[in-house]
Amino acid sequence: MFKVRTLNNISVYGLERLPRERYEVGAEVQNPDALLLRSADLHKTEIPASVKAIGRAGAGTNNIPVTAMSARGVPVFNAPGANANAVKELVLAAMLLAARNIAPALEFVRRLSGDDHTLHKLVEEGKKNYVGFELPGRTLGVIGLGAIGVKVANAALDLGMDVYGYDPAMTVHNAWQLNSGVRQALSVDDLLSKSQFVSVHVPLLDATRKLINTERLRLLKKPGVLLNFARAEIVDEDAVLAALADGTLHGYACDFPSQKLQGHARVITTPHLGASTAEAEDNCAVMVADQLREFLETGNVRNSVNFPEAVMPLLPGKQRLAIVNANVPNMVGQITTALAQHEINIADLLNKSRGDLAYTLVDVDQAVPARLAAEIAAIHGVLATRVIVP
DSSP, X not given: OEEEEESSOOOXXXXXXXXXTTEEEETTOSSOSEEEESSOOGGGSOOOTTOOEEEESSSOOTTSOHHHHHHHTOOEEOOXXXXXXXXXXXXXXXXXHHHTTHHHHHHHHHHXXXXXXXXXXXXXXXXXXXXXXXXXXXXXXXXXXXXXXXHHHHHHHHTTOEEEEEOTTOOXXXXXXXXXXXXXXXXXXXXXXXXXXXXXXXXXXXXXXXXXXXXXXXXXXXXXXXXXXXXXXXXXXXXHHHHXXXXXXXXXXXXXXXTTTTTOTTEEEOSSOTTOSHHHHHHHHHHHHHHHHHHHHHOOBOSBSSSOOBOOOOOTTOEEEEEEEESOTTHHHHHHHXXXXXXXXXXXXXXXXETTEEEEEEEESSOOOHHHHXXXXXXXXEEEEEEEOO
16 A cells, blocks of 8 residues: 555545555545645645655645755656646736736726716726737747747747747757747847747746846837746846836736735736646646656656656566665666675666766566665665565
């Protein structure tokens, strides 16, 4: 039996991927093998020593101490792309709201009072203050061409917009999904200088904190519209407010309300709704539950934010060693030497690395003695070891 502790309400479709005959799942599970969560803040929670993996039913992992988990040899899984359509639709809605001044226009109508004749007169007099513009022929710049950014770029093309994209780390898979009509920008600055609308879809890292600042907003074509449905800190709010005041920005739409932005007539804020659709929550839960299950049962790693991708078919009748270690020379040599000293034959082996971390899967012909597993765990640089018996 594997034990999985849930820290948030997880879609039943995801929980159903963990069969009851092999998994104990719930909020009160003790000594869990894995944690499954959405928004729970693990920075403020003691993570049990028994935990071998963490699954986040969503894309971002800022609520998880990833570096500390790496040091313990614990992979952190997420669900990239599972909520991409939900976020794409919200970005498109925000783009239309900003272009047509719908948010202030709605507020104008809400404040009206009187009979139908009076309302009609006030509407006709006031509508000139909310004249907007159409999207075809306008230019959208998309920073970050992951699963969400690609969908936003493709949809904008379908709306008749000119689209530029920038992502120096774009994957081959996402490149195949991107419409050939999306043009390449050479840098963030190059993209902003070509765009009237800009949508950011990058993770929050030291390099992306305040990526959109005063200097870059000045490059944007007027009247500019900035869309941020990634992370609040990627945009400098003080720079946005100054740009709104001087006319550089026509509007700012984001998913992250703050005291500074509250009540501004040309700021559209939503309450972190990016992935808040039933479909997205189901997709994320299913995806991350499948990844946790595969890791626990076979040691394979898919869509981890801190481990290398490592997938090797588990051979019938074999046992598997799954070893996490520092990415330094001679680790595989020490592991295979230990196996040889116990006369254990290797049937298959996979070694992958990512930054300072390496991960090794070894399928062997014989049962792995407890003494051998302990010897491998004691090798300097080994962070975690598991013996997987199918």
